[in-house]
Amino acid sequence: MNAKRLFFALALILAMSTGADAQGWLNRLKDKAVEKVKSKVENKVENAVGDKMDDVLDGKKSKNSKKSKNDDADYNDAESADNTPDAQNQKSDFVRGSVILFEDDFAGEQMGEFPSKWDISDGSLEVASVNGKKYAHSNASGGTTFSPLMENMKSYLPDVFTLEWEEFMCKPGDIPQMNWHIYFYQGDDEIANIYKMFRPWSPDAYGNYSFKKGGGASGDVTGDLQWDDLQKCVKYGQWNHFAISFNKRAFKYYINGQRVINLPNVAAPSRFEFRVQDDYPYRGIGHVILAKGAADLYQRQTTDLSAVEKAIAETGKFVTNNILFETGKATLKPESMAEIQKVADYMKKNPTARFEVQGHTDNQGSDKINDPLSQQRAEAVIKALEGLGCDPFNMRAVGKGSHEPVADNKTDEGRAKNRRVEFIKK
Numbered sequence: 549m550n551a552k553r554l555f556f557a558l559a560l561i562l563a564m565s566t567g568a569d570a571q572g573w574l575n576r577l578k579d580k581a582v583e584k585v586k587s588k589v590e591n592k593v594e595n596a597v598g599d600k601m602d603d604v605l606d607g608k609k610s611k612n613s614k615k616s617k618n619d620d621a622d623y624n625d626a627e628s629a630d631n632t633p634d635a636q637n638q639k640s641d642f643v644r645g646s647v648i649l650f651e652d653d654f655a656g657e658q659m660g661e662f663p664s665k666w667d668i669s670d671g672s673l674e675v676a677s678v679n680g681k682k683y684a685h686s687n688a689s690g691g692t693t694f695s696p697l698m699e700n701m702k703s704y705l706p707d708v709f710t711l712e713w714e715e716f717m718c719k720p721g722d723i724p725q726m727n728w729h730i731y732f733y734q735g736d737d738e739i740a741n742i743y744k745m746f747r748p749w750s751p752d753a754y755g756n757y758s759f760k761k762g763g764g765a766s767g768d769v770t771g772d773l774q775w776d777d778l779q780k781c782v783k784y785g786q787w788n789h790f791a792i793s794f795n796k797r798a799f800k801y802y803i804n805g806q807r808v809i810n811l812p813n814v815a816a817p818s819r820f821e822f823r824v825q826d827d828y829p830y831r832g833i834g835h836v837i838l839a840k841g842a843a844d845l846y847q848r849q850t851t852d853l854s855a856v857e858k859a860i861a862e863t864g865k866f867v868t869n870n871i872l873f874e875t876g877k878a879t880l881k882p883e884s885m886a887e888i889q890k891v892a893d894y895m896k897k898n899p900t901a902r903f904e905v906q907g908h909t910d911n912q913g914s915d916k917i918n919d920p921l922s923q924q925r926a927e928a929v930i931k932a933l934e935g936l937g938c939d940p941f942n943m944r945a946v947g948k949g950s951h952e953p954v955a956d957n958k959t960d961e962g963r964a965k966n967r968r969v970e971f972i973k974k
Contacts, residue, residue, distance in 0.1 A: 642805060648838070650836070651836065655682055659676065667696075668693060672686070683835075692824055693821050705794075705816075709839060713790050714790070715830075729742065729822070732820050735818060742755070742757045757809060759811060761815065762813045782804070795844070796816065798813070856890050864972065866891065866971045871929060885932070888929065891971055903972060904970075907926035907948060909925075909967055910967050912963065915950070926946060
């Protein structure tokens with residue numbers, strides 16, 4: 549009997565059975581199926597519990613347990629987290645000044661000659677080369693002190709500047725040591741000295757610094773260079789990049805992009821000198837760049853809005869030189885929008901406050917040009933604020949031209965201060 553005939557025979561027998569018999573047969577079939585499934589489930593549970601107990605006794609954790617994963621989430625995060633302080637990541641903040649005042653890479657100089665852009669106060673200097681790069685080399689056994697040739701040799705450093713240069717650090721064993729100084733002066737008075745010594749055979753390095761305090765304070769600021777950090781920065785057997793950033797009172801010193809000195813308040817220098825001791829090979833300075841400008845002076849981080857609020861609360865107005873226009877036009881530069889956003893945030897927070905928006909220019913050009921230009925610039929600012937959601941009803945544009953300067957128009961710095969926008973609360 550094939551499978552098809554067997555199926556029909558069973559169906560016929562079932563149909564011929566009484567209702568009670570059929571129901572009983574089905575119940576027995578169901579009980580057997582349930583018993584079989586129950587047995588399989590019990591075996592799986594028993595095996596799983598056994599495995600779990602083995603894991604616990606062996607000190608293992610189940611990979612499939614959601615509870616275990618959730619319960620241990622904080623622990624796992626703490627265990628895998630990098631708890632190393634990240635201050636080091638913030639030490640690469642050097643920004644070269646925007647206006648180059650002096651630069652010399654010695655490339656056009658004749659070997660063995662005195663470098664034409666420099667002067668000395670002690671020793672002897674000549675152009676030499678190492679690893680294909682020319683530099684100013686001290687060829688005096690007692691060392692050499694030298695400085696750049698500037699129009700005013702007593703005072704050429706602006707109140708905000710950057711200074712960069714290169715030095716070749718020999719490989720261990722090439723020379724016994726390398727002594728180096730950089731001096732800063734106010735006129736003839738020495739106000740700062742950074743000193744360092746490299747001993748390549750170790751390799752080892754040490755040094756210190758001494759600065760006159762700024763802001764009218766007496767005494768000096770002295771200390772040891774952070775040599776643990778420095779040793780990580782120096783590259784032996786090649787040229788290294790050194791840099792200084794000074795902003796009015798804040799002094800920062802870098803080696804290969806890493807900051808190793810950070811002083812918040814020291815006296816402002818007017819000139820500098822390099823001092824390289826003895827006449828061993830590699831004693832000298834390469835590619836020097838002096839530039840006007842630097843990274844912004846550090847201030848404790850606060851919200852930009854609080855700065856506007858503070859100014860208006862204390863003086864009744866907010867004055868800014870950070871709203872910039874294209875030369876001779878009332879067209880806002882894109883970088884101005886960050887400053888305008890600050891004002892917009894304040895105005896939207898204080899929707900009933902009314903302001904006179906004043907445009908100011910320097911004295912370059914006639915009043916016939918500057919007066920309407922300042923008016924148009926004030927109107928452009930109001931239009932930008934309106935685009936950011938401020939009510940134009942609360943603002944009135946007033947062009948002041950060059951009639952209310954706040955600084956001397958004879959200097960670039962003074963004219964830059966006079967080109968400003970004032971928000972005066974009414």
